[in-house]
Amino acid sequence: MSDAAGLQAAQTKMQEAGVSQAAIDVFTHYYGELEAGATGLILEETIEPLTDPAKLADVEITDEAANEALARTAIIKLNGGLGTSMGMDRAKSLLPVRDGKSFLDLIAEQITKARETTGARLPLLLMNSFRTSEDSLAELAEHEDLAIDGLPLDFLQNKEPKLLVDGLTPAEWPQDPELEWCPPGHGDIYTAILASGALDALLDAGFRYACVSNSDNLGAVPNAKLAGWFAASGAPYAAELCPRTAMDRKGGHLAIRKSDGQLILRDTAQTADDEMHFFTDEFHHPYFHTNNLWWDLEKLKQALTERGAVLGLPLIRNKKTVDPTDKESPEVFQIETAMGAAIEVFEGATAIVVGRDRFLPVKTTNELLLLRSDAYTLDSDGALRLAVRKAPTIDLDSDHYKTVEDFDRHFPYGVPSLKEASSLTVYGDWTFGKNVTVVGTVVLEDDNGEPNFVNDNTVLEGGIVEG
Structure with missing residues (x-):
């Protein structure tokens, strides 16, 4: 099968599965990059370390300005993960953490307490996958008054076909057809929030900003001071950083691209094997990326509209087997992007160093x-x-x-x-x-x-x- 036929087969498979046209367009963009041999590697010689970002501890802002910004902020949580690395087969956020309460229970309580303290409306939206939506919404239904009229509690992440390394055609696995599909990485959040209508719903309801984080990170609570800083910055986009320690060597980091001075994100999958010593050196790249982000929703909508939903985030090419538990099954490429990589799309994007208490993920x-x-x-x-x-x-x-x-x-x-x-x-x-x-x-x-x-x-x- 030719590459053109392989792409056509993948597009048809997505259409028949009801995947949005915006997601198909994004997949088509990255298929072209993959076909052209793109690896997504970011070489050390092309970047400079980020050594002196702004620090939340140095920010001065009035309570009035901070609360005003928070009143126009939505809270978005990535909630598509199944916790498979910990043996789970449903949303990891349903795992009990304290006193029988799950991640989602505690997040709902964080939202409720912040509303009581600040008077902000603070809508909560989950980006779910088709395998996490039903159970997660059932859990949130137990928290009365959490939903805000006119706004959804979730929107769905897209899915795309795994592609055979040999030929770039959609993988077929009749033993378990679900394994023929994969999520496009959390960079899909931009396509999904636009195509689902959730972005327009937030804007129509008067919200200007969003704070986005992983649902397994209970440190990323609503924070008026951060909201105020972001609003005052005028930036379209910002990332929260923490100082790196020896325990953080695997986490992605921001850097400055030499060619244009733009902030970019580099993850392990984008680092050449012979340059991993640069990546893991916490003194060379002293801050890691927490995956806590801030968006200006109006500027995000403008960028997505201008680009036809294709932000052009850097490709992450993951090579796996179609059945992760069967190393003899055919090798496939999973085309992915990272949510935090959007920092390079927005001119004027910035970053801020926050306390370690805002980064509390549970991966193991x-x-x-x-x-x-x-x-x-x-x-x-x-x-x-x-x-x-x-x-x-x-x-x-x-x-x-x-x-x-x-x-x-x-x-x-x-x-x-x-x-x-x-x-x-x-x-x-x-x-x-x-x-x-x-x-x-x-x-x-x-x-x-x-x-x-x-x-x-x-x-x-x-x-x-x-x-």
């Missing part, structure tokens, strides 16, 4: 253990914040704790106290009893390969515990 059960522990407290604004000077380092054996099901089985009475811990490393199969306390640096070793137990009321105090 290591982070889940921390958030469920007494190392964090639930503040009056609904945010989870550190209750200790520094969060302890957690490293759970992935052979026994990787999935949420395995994790919960090993902590049947709840997680241990960590407020006096420096680090907890677990090797092997350990089940924790009631009222366990970790103090200092603790390593649980597994010498026999058999299940081990930490008894009720045990204090694990600094050192190695052998099973």
Whole structure:
């Protein structure tokens, strides 16, 4: 099959599945880039590190101006993830985090508390996938008065065909036809919010700004000072950054493109293998990208309209197998883009350094253990914040704790106290009893390969515990 026929087959497949024309147009754009051999790599010689961005701690703004800006702000959460890396098959945001409350429960409470405190309307919109929408909306339905008349609580992310590496034709997998499809990455949010009508609905309701973040990041609470700073900046777009540490070497970072001085985002998939030492050097690129974004909705609508919904974000070409669990299944390309890469589309886009408390993602059960522990407290604004000077380092054996099901089985009475811990490393199969306390640096070793137990009321105090 020729490349032209491959593209036609993919377009027809999307049309028959009811995918919007705007999403098909965007896919067509990136198919052309992929066909031309684009890899999406950003070479170190083409960029300069971002070393002196604005800092929220230095911002001075009146409460009146801050609250006025927040009153015109919408909160948007990326909620399409299924938590498959943690063994889940539904929205990760439905996972219980504190006191039986899920991410979505806590987000809804954050919105409600911010409305009570500031008087802002603060609509909440989720970008769901077709697999997360029903359950997530059912969860939010339990929070009365959350929805705002005339505005949806969600809009749907698009889907696109996986393309065979050999021939760039749509993959076929009759054993599970769902595996023939993939999401276009969270960069699809721009196409989806336009094509769904959600962007126009927000503008018609008088909203000018949006704060966008991941639904598994409970640190990104509504913030009037940030809203006020963004409104006063006049920028069309802004990204929140945090100082990088050795723990943040895998996260994407902003840089300055030498050719035109424009801010850009570079992720690991856009870094050449022989240049990863630049990417992972937290001193060379000292700030990481939190994926908390601010948009001027009017300027976003203008850009999307002018470009026919094709913002032209940098391509991310992901090579995988059509069935991720079967390495012998055919190799495919997944065409993706990153939401944060839109920073290079908007002239005058900017960034601001915020406190680490605004970045609290849960990607593994290591982070889940921390958030469920007494190392964090639930503040009056609904945010989870550190209750200790520094969060302890957690490293759970992935052979026994990787999935949420395995994790919960090993902590049947709840997680241990960590407020006096420096680090907890677990090797092997350990089940924790009631009222366990970790103090200092603790390593649980597994010498026999058999299940081990930490008894009720045990204090694990600094050192190695052998099973």
